[in-house]
Amino acid sequence: MELANKTGVQEFVLLGFEALQQKRILLLIFFIVLYVLTLAENITIITVVLLDPHLSQLPMYILLGNFSWLEMCYVTTTVPRMLFDLASPQGIISFGDCFLQYYLLFSLGSTEDFYLSAMALDRYLAICYPLRYPQIMSPNFCYALVASCWVLGFLWQILPVVLISKLSFCGPNVIDHFLCDPGPILSLACPPVGKIPLICQIVADTVVILGNFFFVVLSYSAVILTLLKTSSQGSRMKAFSTIFFHLVVVTLFYGPVAAMYVIPGGERHSEVTKAVTLFYSAITPFLNPLIYCLRNDQVKEALRRLQRRKLAHHTEHQCYR
Structure with missing residues (x-):
């Protein structure tokens, strides 16, 4: 992709958490710890799925590992x-x-959208069609599903990025955010921007998110209706427990995203926007492993x-020595 705006703007300034400048060091320490813990949790899950012969063959855990x-x-x-x-307050990018x-x-956000659909499909097939599930959801099909999520997610965002990058930016160049979000970027573009914001919302947000x-x-819904008809109380409760955690993750993802990019809300307060973005971009990846896997028997x-x-x-190695 060739990114070239029609003006001389060569850089932007990320304003970041302007309201919390006095607590910069505390924020830095908090997010370092959060980031390390998030990586540790997810690396643990990937390692377990890869090294355990049983989990590595189950479609649900192939999806969760990815x-x-x-x-x-x-x-x-x-x-x-x-x-x-x-750490360095200039914020120049x-x-x-x-x-x-x-x-x-x-x-990656679009890929996660498709992933949640793939996981929902997996649970739908496992509970609604248990006899055909092993044949349909084979490891090869599962890996093809994973690859499709990545390809679709990364292809989907090319058009919005190219369209916005071709706009004129005549200043100011200060983005009132801690990351490069299309909303604040579009607010810096010189008028007229035409139908580009509408196209970006439809292509990049509404279709993917709502679809x-x-x-x-x-x-x-089909899974829950099927479980309600199940005669075995024990198997029903076990399945409901699994589905409940899936639905929690779905809610954590779609709730903030819908508030930001789908539900029209006029002019939002920038600090509220930053807080919501921070939740789904940093906090949710920390919570998801705890909800999905580390509470899983x-x-x-x-x-x-x-x-x-x-x-x-280790014991065998010590004995050998």
Whole structure:
């Protein structure tokens, strides 16, 4: 993609958390700890899924392992840059780097949209068609589904990024945000911007977000109706427990995103916008592993198996020495 605006603007200034300048050091320490913990959680899940022979063959955990990798990429597009700006208050970012961050962040966000639909499809097939599930949701099909999510997510955002980058930016160049979000960027563009904001909202936000959201809602509605008809109380409660955590993650993702990019709200207060963006770009990737996997009995058992294997290997090595 060739990124070239029609004016001489070569860089932007990210204003960041202007209202919290006095607490810059505390914010820096907090987000460093949060980032490290987020990476540690997701690396743990990826390691468990890859090394455990049982989980590595189950479609649900193949999806969750890849989802953890997605969350690591997602949080890395925002938090390191935010930490850099907290450590050095200038907040200067080049035109190209700004649009690269915008493209990566929203491509990963779109990929997560498609991932949530893939996970909803997996639970729908597993509960509504249990006899056909092993044949339909084979490991090869699962990996093809994962690849499709990545490809669709990254292709979908090319048009909005190119359209916005071709606009004229005649100053000021201060983005009232801690990252390169299309809303604040568009507010700096010289009029007329034409129908570009509408095209970007339809292509990049409404179609992807609402389309996947409705698919997820329909899938889980069918799952819940099927579970209500299940005669076994024990299996019903176990399935409901799994579905509940899935729905919590879906709500954590779609709630803030809908408030930001789908529901029309006029002029929003910039600090509220930053808080909502911070929640879904930094806090949610930290919470998702805790909700999805680290409270999961199969993951806990896989962790215990890995610990026993590591202990046995260490003991054998000590005996050999």
